[in-house]
Amino acid sequence: MLGFKLPAVVSAFVAAAVAQQYNGTLGPDANGKYEISAEGIRGLFIPYGASISNLFINDTNGIERDIVLGFDNASHYSEDPYHPHFGGVPGRYANRIKNSSFVIDGVEYHVLPNENNNNDTLHGGPDGWDWRNFTVVAHTIDSITFSIVDPDGDQGFPGEVISYITYTMTPHQWHLKMVALSTTKKTPIMLSSHTYWNLDAFQNNATALALNHTLFLPYSGQRVGTDGILIPNGTILPNQQYSVNDFWSAPKQIGANFTSPDAYGNCGTNCTGYDTCYLVNRAQNGPYDWRTEGPVATLASAFTGIQVDIFTDQYAFQVYSCGGQNGTIPLKSTQGMFDGSRPRVVEQYGCIVMEVEDWIDAINQPEWQRSKKNIFGPGDDPYVLEATYSFSINKTLTL
Ligand SMILES: *[C@@H]1O[C@H](CO)[C@@H](O)[C@H](O)[C@H]1NC(C)=O
Numbered sequence: 001m002l003g004f005k006l007p008a009v010v011s012a013f014v015a016a017a018v019a020q021q022y023n024g025t026l027g028p029d030a031n032g033k034y035e036i037s038a039e040g041i042r043g044l045f046i047p048y049g050a051s052i053s054n055l056f057i058n059d060t061n062g063i064e065r066d067i068v069l070g071f072d073n074a075s076h077y078s079e080d081p082y083h084p085h086f087g088g089v090p091g092r093y094a095n096r097i098k099n100s101s102f103v104i105d106g107v108e109y110h111v112l113p114n115e116n117n118n119n120d121t122l123h124g125g126p127d128g129w130d131w132r133n134f135t136v137v138a139h140t141i142d143s144i145t146f147s148i149v150d151p152d153g154d155q156g157f158p159g160e161v162i163s164y165i166t167y168t169m170t171p172h173q174w175h176l177k178m179v180a181l182s183t184t185k186k187t188p189i190m191l192s193s194h195t196y197w198n199l200d201a202f203q204n205n206a207t208a209l210a211l212n213h214t215l216f217l218p219y220s221g222q223r224v225g226t227d228g229i230l231i232p233n234g235t236i237l238p239n240q241q242y243s244v245n246d247f248w249s250a251p252k253q254i255g256a257n258f259t260s261p262d263a264y265g266n267c268g269t270n271c272t273g274y275d276t277c278y279l280v281n282r283a284q285n286g287p288y289d290w291r292t293e294g295p296v297a298t299l300a301s302a303f304t305g306i307q308v309d310i311f312t313d314q315y316a317f318q319v320y321s322c323g324g325q326n327g328t329i330p331l332k333s334t335q336g337m338f339d340g341s342r343p344r345v346v347e348q349y350g351c352i353v354m355e356v357e358d359w360i361d362a363i364n365q366p367e368w369q370r371s372k373k374n375i376f377g378p379g380d381d382p383y384v385l386e387a388t389y390s391f392s393i394n395k396t397l398t399l
């Protein structure tokens with residue numbers, strides 16, 4: 001017992017510190033998931049890929065909705081044969097690497113291919129970061145930190161990389177901070193959060209799809225041009241107003257242009273929709289603070305009234321409209337219809353993936369002059385990615 005009264009500010013600090021302490025309710029639940037929460041937001045995370053597995057937000061009618069895709073338990077992520085990268089951190093280099101090779105300081109490196117009959121490397125290779133269990137290094141009621149040590153030579157990448165992924169909840173907001181250090185050699189690093197969204201939790205009785213979600217990318221007048229297997233070919237293309245890739249001049253439903261002939265092939269050969277790296281061009285507004293300038297993207301659904309505004313320090317934004325889903329993957333027990341009116345599976349176009357990241361495959365497009373944001377060595381500043389997903393209701397974008 002202290003013999004004097006603590007000043008109020010110190011008491012408040014101590015109370016907050018105690019509230020953050022492990023108290024027996026932290027640690028994984030029976031499904032192997034770790035909970036963090038704040039007012040109006042509750043998330044469940046797993047070590048596999050440092051993934052988000054559930055994200056609960058109350059909708060316009062006060063009904064709690066789980067608005068991200070995942071599996072019911074942590075063990076299933078390693079067993080599922082399709083590996084859709086649900087909610088994980090792709091690493092050490094997100095998206096595709098052309099011909100599974102790159103050159104650093106005149107040395108050509110080859111990494112393990114894993115896509116398109118082994119023509120390229122997707123999301124860091126056949127055993128990329130989102131195939132591995134990270135270590136939980138910290139867990140409080142509102143924050144969790146995962147770490148990974150990626151050895152020199154793993155998947156063919158040069159040098160060791162050590163990374164920390166921290167997720168934090170504040171009222172109505174989910175914050176992501178990803179830091180990676182290259183400790184021994186120059187190597188490519190690009191991370192992201194590969195979260196799949198359905199803001200209706202598959203509980204909209206009018207549609208099982210995400211095509212009626214409204215998307216706005218106010219800074220994305222340009223995109224990366226790709227070939228038929230989605231490998232950048234060096235071109236930067238204009239998203240002309242009213243074209244299928246125009247999400248910058250006005251908000252638009254994801255499915256608004258699906259019947260346009262231009263939507264066919266827009267996400268690779270024979271694919272209708274989006275799997276597209278949009279550039280984020282904010283420099284015209286002068287110096288900016290990413291926490292307040294933006295959001296770079298807004299997604300909203302009228303059915304639940306849930307809207308997410310995405311703020312980030314990153315310079316590109318990938319949108320994938322789930323053309324590759326086909327009803328094979330089961331919904332979580334927290335999602336979908338329970339009255340038998342619809343199959344409890346993820347249908348084609350049933351979701352949308354949004355990835356904050358840098359310009360994809362910039363390691364193979366040196367003329368883009370982005371090596372400082374894609375190649376990291378022991379003497380360099382660490383790789384850092386930050387983002388805030390801010391949730392609100394009844395603010396639905398005008399269509
Ligand atoms: C323990 O943490 C939970 C949140 O995870 C909180 O609801 C509860 O009040 C805490 N219990 C004590 C005794 O601090």
Ligand SMILES: *[C@@H]1O[C@H](CO)[C@@H](O)[C@H](O)[C@H]1NC(C)=O
Nearest residue numbers: 039040041042056057058064
């Ligand atoms: C949703 O509302 C209920 C009832 O007020 C509350 O208990 C719950 O914590 C809310 N959920 C979230 C994610 O805020």
Ligand SMILES: *[C@@H]1O[C@H](CO)[C@@H](O)[C@H](O)[C@H]1NC(C)=O
Nearest residue numbers: 059060061062305393394395
């Ligand atoms: C949002 O709008 C719905 C439908 O108009 C209404 O029932 C609900 O009370 C509103 N919620 C808030 C928080 O304003």
Ligand SMILES: *[C@@H]1O[C@H](CO)[C@@H](O)[C@H](O)[C@H]1NC(C)=O
Nearest residue numbers: 071072073075076330331332
């Ligand atoms: C884990 O989740 C999967 C997919 O939903 C399910 O098939 C499996 O039975 C679950 N396993 C356990 C132990 O609950």
Ligand SMILES: *[C@@H]1O[C@H](CO)[C@@H](O)[C@H](O)[C@H]1NC(C)=O
Nearest residue numbers: 032048074075078131132133
């Ligand atoms: C990851 O951890 C889970 C337990 O949560 C375990 O079932 C699974 O086999 C592990 N996967 C890998 C790839 O180590």
Ligand SMILES: *[C@@H]1O[C@H](CO)[C@@H](O)[C@H](O)[C@H]1NC(C)=O
Nearest residue numbers: 115116117118119120228229
């Ligand atoms: C991939 O590479 C093989 C041979 O290396 C080639 O036959 C094939 O056309 C390439 N493209 C795709 C999309 O598989």
Ligand SMILES: *[C@@H]1O[C@H](CO)[C@@H](O)[C@H](O)[C@H]1NC(C)=O
Nearest residue numbers: 061203204205206207303341
């Ligand atoms: C969807 O549910 C609402 C509210 O329960 C109901 O009014 C409406 O008729 C339903 N629509 C369909 C297409 O079933």
Ligand SMILES: *[C@@H]1O[C@H](CO)[C@@H](O)[C@H](O)[C@H]1NC(C)=O
Nearest residue numbers: 225226227228233234235237
């Ligand atoms: C690159 O791909 C875009 C989009 O498919 C295409 O319009 C363009 O002609 C291609 N350019 C080159 C140089 O291959």
Ligand SMILES: *[C@@H]1O[C@H](CO)[C@@H](O)[C@H](O)[C@H]1NC(C)=O
Nearest residue numbers: 242243244252256257260262
């Ligand atoms: C795409 O949809 C928007 C909104 O409905 C419309 O203004 C535009 O003309 C459409 N563009 C194409 C190419 O269909």
Ligand SMILES: *[C@@H]1O[C@H](CO)[C@@H](O)[C@H](O)[C@H]1NC(C)=O
Nearest residue numbers: 211212253254255256257258
């Ligand atoms: C949902 O999307 C379809 C196809 O784009 C469109 O025809 C329909 O009007 C939309 N419904 C709502 C309620 O916006």
Ligand SMILES: *[C@@H]1O[C@H](CO)[C@@H](O)[C@H](O)[C@H]1NC(C)=O
Nearest residue numbers: 116228229265268269270271
């Ligand atoms: C694209 O579709 C056409 C027509 O169905 C088919 O002949 C072709 O093999 C398909 N190409 C790929 C790469 O799937």
Ligand SMILES: *[C@@H]1O[C@H](CO)[C@@H](O)[C@H](O)[C@H]1NC(C)=O
Nearest residue numbers: 081082324325326327328329
């Ligand atoms: C559905 O997608 C899965 C995963 O990509 C694939 O293995 C399976 O063959 C597809 N099924 C059909 C019927 O296309």
